[in-house]
Amino acid sequence: MAQLTTKKRIMDVAEQLFATRGVSGTSIRNITSRAKVNLAAVHYHFGSKESVLEAVVSRRLVPLTAERMALLDEYERQSKGGAVELPKIIEALVGPALRLSRSSEKGGEHFMRLLGRLVMEPDVKIQRLLTDHFQLSLEKFKPQLEKALPHLKPVDFFWRVHFLVGAMVHTMADSERIQIVSDGVCNPDDTEGNIKRLVSFIAAGMEADT
Amino acid sequence: MAQLTTKKRIMDVAEQLFATRGVSGTSIRNITSRAKVNLAAVHYHFGSKESVLEAVVSRRLVPLTAERMALLDEYERQSKGGAVELPKIIEALVGPALRLSRSSEKGGEHFMRLLGRLVMEPDVKIQRLLTDHFQLSLEKFKPQLEKALPHLKPVDFFWRVHFLVGAMVHTMADSERIQIVSDGVCNPDDTEGNIKRLVSFIAAGMEADT
DNA sequence: AATTAATTGAAACAAACGTTCGATTCCTAT
DNA sequence: ATAGGAATCGAACGTTTGTTTCAATTAATT
Numbered sequence: 001m002a003q004l005t006t007k008k009r010i011m012d013v014a015e016q017l018f019a020t021r022g023v024s025g026t027s028i029r030n031i032t033s034r035a036k037v038n039l040a041a042v043h044y045h046f047g048s049k050e051s052v053l054e055a056v057v058s059r060r061l062v063p064l065t066a067e068r069m070a071l072l073d074e075y076e077r078q079s080k081g082g083a084v085e086l087p088k089i090i091e092a093l094v095g096p097a098l099r100l101s102r103s104s105e106k107g108g109e110h111f112m113r114l115l116g117r118l119v120m121e122p123d124v125k126i127q128r129l130l131t132d133h134f135q136l137s138l139e140k141f142k143p144q145l146e147k148a149l150p151h152l153k154p155v156d157f158f159w160r161v162h163f164l165v166g167a168m169v170h171t172m173a174d175s176e177r178i179q180i181v182s183d184g185v186c187n188p189d190d191t192e193g194n195i196k197r198l199v200s201f202i203a204a205g206m207e208a209d210t
Numbered sequence: 211m212a213q214l215t216t217k218k219r220i221m222d223v224a225e226q227l228f229a230t231r232g233v234s235g236t237s238i239r240n241i242t243s244r245a246k247v248n249l250a251a252v253h254y255h256f257g258s259k260e261s262v263l264e265a266v267v268s269r270r271l272v273p274l275t276a277e278r279m280a281l282l283d284e285y286e287r288q289s290k291g292g293a294v295e296l297p298k299i300i301e302a303l304v305g306p307a308l309r310l311s312r313s314s315e316k317g318g319e320h321f322m323r324l325l326g327r328l329v330m331e332p333d334v335k336i337q338r339l340l341t342d343h344f345q346l347s348l349e350k351f352k353p354q355l356e357k358a359l360p361h362l363k364p365v366d367f368f369w370r371v372h373f374l375v376g377a378m379v380h381t382m383a384d385s386e387r388i389q390i391v392s393d394g395v396c397n398p399d400d401t402e403g404n405i406k407r408l409v410s411f412i413a414a415g416m417e418a419d420t
Numbered sequence: 421a422a423t424t425a426a427t428t429g430a431a432a433c434a435a436a437c438g439t440t441c442g443a444t445t446c447c448t449a450t
Numbered sequence: 451a452t453a454g455g456a457a458t459c460g461a462a463c464g465t466t467t468g469t470t471t472c473a474a475t476t477a478a479t480t
Contacts, residue, residue: 167415250439
């Protein structure tokens with residue numbers, strides 16, 4: 001049973017340090033010393049630094065993807081075969097992620113900042129890692145989005161999905177900053193309110209005239 | 211005169227490597243070997259690795275900020291004292307950046323990816339570096355945005371600026387990826403077309419009902 | 421209780437890190 | 451032509467890096 005706590009402690013600390021200092025800015029010794037774990041424990045449990053990153057990413061991304069798809073499933077059921085409303089689709093995409101990013105007990109705050117970093121990473125290994133997870137969501141969400149936006153040409157459709165991802169990722173990864181920038185006017189902890197704000201922004205952008 | 215080429219070579223290579231591998235993922239030896247420059251040249255011309263980053267950032271951000279403000283100035287003149295139309299304001303903010311990100315002769319392609327990374331960096335030194343530059347743009351653009359969006363409550367205003375930044379940064383930093391994701395349907399080189407797309411997305415999002 | 425497997429511990433490895441140094445070369449101004 | 455400052459060079463400094471090894475310890479199985 002000791003292995004579970006050690007493994008989890010490594011992943012928790014790695015998640016936090018990867019998020020705040022970056023992956024290459026974090027040494028294995030940084031992780032093990034803060035986790036109060038022996039240096040060799042990382043290679044025993046994971047094999048390499050890179051595998052720690054994979055484990056950290058998958059641990060959160062698998063349930064997140066599942067939650068998104070379950071939510072879209074539910075909205076599909078509610079619409080009884082008809083097209084799901086655009087804000088609902090976006091909410092299914094954005095809601096679970098933003099909720100995770102504000103749940104510190106699940107460690108999501110750090111994870112989402114890490115994810116924001118990884119999205120910017122051109123390294124093929126890391127890109128593959130993310131793509132493998134997002135491919136699943138994309139296959140389910142794309143047809144629904146297309147159905148909700150039938151007037152959009154493919155070029156515009158893809159670009160707007162790109163913009164959507166940008167607004168979403170930036171909000172998840174960096175919701176602390178807005179508190180400073182806005183002089184305390186904005187509250188990152190008002191999760192449901194902020195989801196509504198993000199959804200209405202994105203939905204309007206997606207539906208804009210071309 | 212040799213100093214100029216050495217200094218520039220270091221900055222050019224550093225910009226590219228910082229962008230693709232990250233700052234802490236890039237060693238001074240990586241830079242000097244690729245720039246075909248002696249290892250000690252970095253410390254002779256810049257003093258430290260961190261100062262190289264500062265120089266790289268300022269070199270592009272100073273003219274970019276100037277261009278944005280000049281463009282908004284022009285639009286203000288065109289509107290003859292009245293409020294500048296929202297899409298115009300956003301175009302002044304987004305246009306120069308997106309044009310730079312697609313001008314490889316100016317090295318902007320790499321710089322914008324670097325900027326995308328730096329935005330995600332919680333390190334106070336780096337945040338200060340960016341804030342010092344963006345503060346100038348913000349002071350000029352905020353009043354104009356508020357004038358164009360008088361119906362927005364401060365909370366919603368700040369959040370939407372946050373979303374705006376997200377969509378913008380992600381598009382600048384990662385315009386390569388969309389070509390792959392869209393299977394060649396989207397062309398990152400259609401700069402003016404893509405500016406229009408981004409502006410109309412953001413403008414619609416900013417004007418959405420609350 | 422004895423034996424095996426799983427986990428942790430401390431120490432070492434070569435390689436790479438940012439930085440510094442003093443000597444050498446290059447350019448320019450007298 | 452030559453002195454003097456600017457620029458480049460090769461080499462080295464002490465740390466830190468990811469990884470490996472093997473003995474010691476703990477947990478599980480018989």
